[in-house]
Amino acid sequence: MGDPTNVGDDSSKHFGTVDYLVFTLMLAISAGIGVFYGCFSKRQKTTKDFLMGGRNMGTIPVTLSLLASFFSAIALLSVPAEIYLNGTVYVMIGPSYFAALGVSAYLYLPVFYNLQLTSAYEYLELRFSKPVRILASVVFAIQMILYMSVVIYAPALALSQVTGLHLYGCVTTLFGIVIFYTALGGIKSVMWTDVVQIIVMFGAMIVVLVKGGIDLGGFGNIWKVAVDSGHIEYFDFDPDPRTRQTTWTLWIGAFFMWLAIYGVNQAQVQRYLTLPTIRQAKTAIWLNAFGLLGLLTLNCMTGLVIFAKYSKCDPLLSKRIRTTDQLLPIFVMDTLGDFNGFPGLFVAGIFSGALRQVNYSKVYKSNSCGFPDTVSSGLNSLASITLEDYVKYFYPNINDRRATNISKISAIIYGLLSFGLVFIAEKLGGIFDVSFSIFGMIGGPLLGVFNLGMFVPWCNSKGAFWGTFTSLVVMLWLGIGTSLANSGKPSVSKLTLSVEGCSNFTTAPSNFLNQTAKSDEISEFYKISYYWYTLIGCCVNMLVGTVVSFLTGKQDPRDLNPQLISPPCDQFVKKFVPLHIQQKIYWDLGAHINGDIYKNQMHNGNHELGEINGKS
Template identity: 35%
Template sequence: MSVAVTTSASLPPASDTNMLTSTFSLVDYVVFVLLLVLSLAIGLYHAYRGWGRHTIGQLLLADRKMGCFPVALSLLATFQSAVAILGVPSEIYRFGTQYWFLGCSYFLGLLIPAHVFIPVFYRLHLTSAYEYLELRFNKAVRVCGTVTFIFQMVIYMGVVLYAPSLALNAVTGFDLWLSVLTLGIVCTVYTALGGLKAVIWTDVFQTLVMFLGQLVVIIVGSAKVGGLGHVWDVASQHGLISGIELDPDPFVRHTFWTLAFGGVFMMLSLYGVNQAQVQRYLSSRTEKAAVLSCYAVFPCQQVVLCMGCLIGLVMFAYYQEYPMSTQQTQAAPDQPHFTEEKRTHNRVASMLKSHHSPRQSWGVGGVLLSPEPAFSPLTVGLPSVPGPLPKARSLQTLPDLRRGRAACPGERRRALGMGFSEESCALLLHLQFVLYFVMDLLRGLPGLPGLFVACLFSGSLSTISSAFNSLATVTMEDLIRPWFPHFSEVRATMLSRIIAFGYGLLCLGMAYISSQMGPVLQAAISIFGMVGGPLLGLFCLGMFFPCANPPGAIVGLLAGLIMAFWIGVGSTVASMGSGRAPTPPDGPGLSLPSNLTAVTVATLMPSTTVSRPTGLQRLYSLSYLWYSAHNSTTVIVVGLAVSLLSGGMRGRTLNPRTIYPVLPKLVALLPVSRQKRLHCKTHSQDLSVDTAVFPEKMNNGMLRGSRDEEAMDAPEEGPARQGISPTFIVQETSL
């Protein structure tokens, strides 16, 4: 059976199925099971400890008593998924160390949330980040933001659960659906029963496992090839060590400016306004502890990025040191090593023919032939020409390919047969490639393969549990409690647990859909990135622009989402038409930190020169790292335009604490005429937040002002009587 892929680089040494499955010993299974048992035990411990005494605040915000250290590690683990752990080494192996400069974006990407978003959110004493949108705009904007976030995270969960399990199944022989069900059930149980405190403390444990698993690969791999110095020398000799690329072109996939500054907006969409992270800030004992936890993430993120990059370099040096041996490539003389199916073989021939044009950029330099029934990551070189495919060459004549990017033909063949797109297959291949390397490297070292698999499952568990908890929180606080304000604490707590269980079942359903519908896998990881930018723009619009009003916020959000999906879908369609692989939008990922698609939806490298696109094609080639900046800017520009055209905040209420604390002082420096024109300030209703204090939380999810605030002059039927913190009527009057 055969499928067309790029074969422009050397592949790892091949091994048969028995060698792969024998990598896992009894000790490895014990290590892996121990991870699941301990994760479940932590959740059950916190559930038992607080059973019958849990309030909704304890379940969703850990009673706002978490310390800096556990919150920091939980922030790190939330988007450090298994896809990220496998994705960064693949990126470095295939494209070099330019991606390492993404670490420069972490400084502003974490400093801005610490001093801009955290003060505003924490002082409002929120539970859900989207409560802010109601206080700043109105309930309609809050619901729009909440629904957008739910859509983003539900789709993301299925991919985080399914893709690593599929890679694990292909390389280690783990049963696919047993892996999926184990992850889903364990995660659902400890998240629903233990609440945020259980999620945070399991994140701490799982983060340590992730660090240890990656560190073992670096130590063992570098020791086998002669040390890290030799690894660096080999990578440098083969051009993997990249210098600073200062090209300012935003349409170049990776440059210093794209990584260092475009990455800032990606980080802000994750660490600034994403509910999963905001919830951790709000669970801190004090605002200072929340800020310190954000600071603490910075060195941890740098260490995680360095480890991922080093694994990629070690992997490259390892396969330069231990290339495919003759024994591994020879087949038994009396048995055919490969079999082919006519239908699939003809399909590959058709693919080659259709892409053979002046604009060809698929770079189909060979065909992967899947041995039946055994698994083997072997490649047979075939010429990239139209017409019928020649018979497979013998493995002894395999050309010396320098750097291969395809390791698991069996799974790729199966994925194509199920209707997966080429890009989705590339995702599976690159996840499998790194995992295959680790299993090959650690073979014969009992316990270590199991530790790395535990490392991968830790990444998935931490990400999925955070998604469950944040989704349960926004569903309860933003969609249910405002409409049913008289729920008792006991009923609200029980309902929150039921919602978390429901999202667990939904996650398993999304994983199943991903397995049955190929395009869903690519679409899901793309949608995560498409939605993050517009949500960032919505919060920035409210926080930095006092003249922005509810109509502007809603229209701006819709414009940002339309722009995001237009570029994301257009990029995919354009790439299919031209044969070039698309530039994926940002997402999780990763760290990639937190950017799922940055390296995993990898492209097939061009084998021919492609002319620079123009017009809309040019827009579609925008680097994925600028997507958040582009889409959030769209929300702000459109939102401001609509707000000013509709009268700004004239005659509307404005809560001064929803504005960034420094901004009112900057507004005060503007000329009086400009302040009047912006409809954002009057003499008697200064937007200063010097008197801001912590409001009290009501049972209906709204905010109520404290005693000092209620003493302020307010109409009898004003907002303070309705359970909302005091607001100020902004009128266009002379100063």
């Protein structure tokens, strides 16, 4: 058999006929689930069924759906590449999963669940005012537009690697598909498609891992290669915030990033609320935490196997691939390319995983039916926000036909905008860094405004608005400035990569991946690790929001419905803060509100309370 690590520079393996058939069949199954629920299901008659699954989904489907939202093309392609480049320090992100999901389950979930909301942004209107809700939806739209460009770029890389098609051709094809399908099949189809895809991808990754391990002489040999090369490292307590990845960034910075995703992100919140009881929702969150840990382990082991395979012949230095994000696809082709159909199945999973990466805002149900679990549903989310939060704000009596046309046109516009940004995303570095940066610089302001609402009862709508706006400006300045400052610079690896084992490769090994930028090339401000972005954005929002609130006449907590404040926060103050201090800070939540009137307002969908709070 020869040396399994000597892969030379043979890049001729591509999709066969069976692979294309399997690829098409896998996507057809996912689409079929959406068509069934969107067009033929008799159980999806009402808006409640459409958006929330009738609030009677099972714990296991919701858990797998939550897990699928993380097990994306970006996670599949970028985490093994991260381990390949920088070693196992990334596994220290594991504790932040449990901490963030625990906080989400007990501090944030009760608020959304007790209010029985459909959209997380409805809370902001109830707690503050309509302008705050609109601003938050604008922030969400920015995140979706940026993220969708990266989401499409990821599977396009994989598809171009294993099919031999040009990268830009793959990008154009994928966006052509998702712009065409601009309708949803409902939340049930979203989650059941997630279940099918997560099972397929789990199985495929396990097969890749086992076959790779066997080819390389077992995991004992793989571990030895990793140890000898310095790949095994867990703790790095460097306190410098400019250091990209340390134990502190992975424990603290990543905690806030995951909190923004699992605590207040619409995609996750909407899934929680499809369960009939809050206890089941908490169970789903905790099960998801263990699932995330399993996925982390699987991806990290895959990264070590890939390194052992290419430790003597790096595919990037030997020009077999364009970026490290293509490491996993080329590994699949080298390891399982002779198994007809498996590469097609694997890439179909990556493709559908990318098309699944959407955030479900308060969607607008059009009169047509179509694909649910795609980036097109992300486009529909943006279109529905445009309709619900902007168009209807100025034209509240718009008819259904015109609303449908506006939704479709805006979805196409958003799709074209994201398509244009794909070519910028290619210049910004690896999808790992770019996706984490987007989550950080957008997730921070959103987490901050929800924190102001749930934990700072003195914050008024002016404070929430200006805190969010200021935080967004600061984070876009930091995130975009950092991307521009590093544009064109190669990916950085802490470890030495080699081409000494490559056959037919005579050029001297290059160390360009191991070079770091000189300290005087870019501002120190732009060297801050993107893991800290969410924390920075959240803190800026809460600081500015609190100061503005006190300067403009703070909210009186006695005028707030207690359900708008996180229950553990309220319980903590009442149990541990002396009564005379509670009286001085007016902590008697809802003392000025007639309970019966408020219940009637909530039952009738009246947002007068939000308007009252907005005037404070």
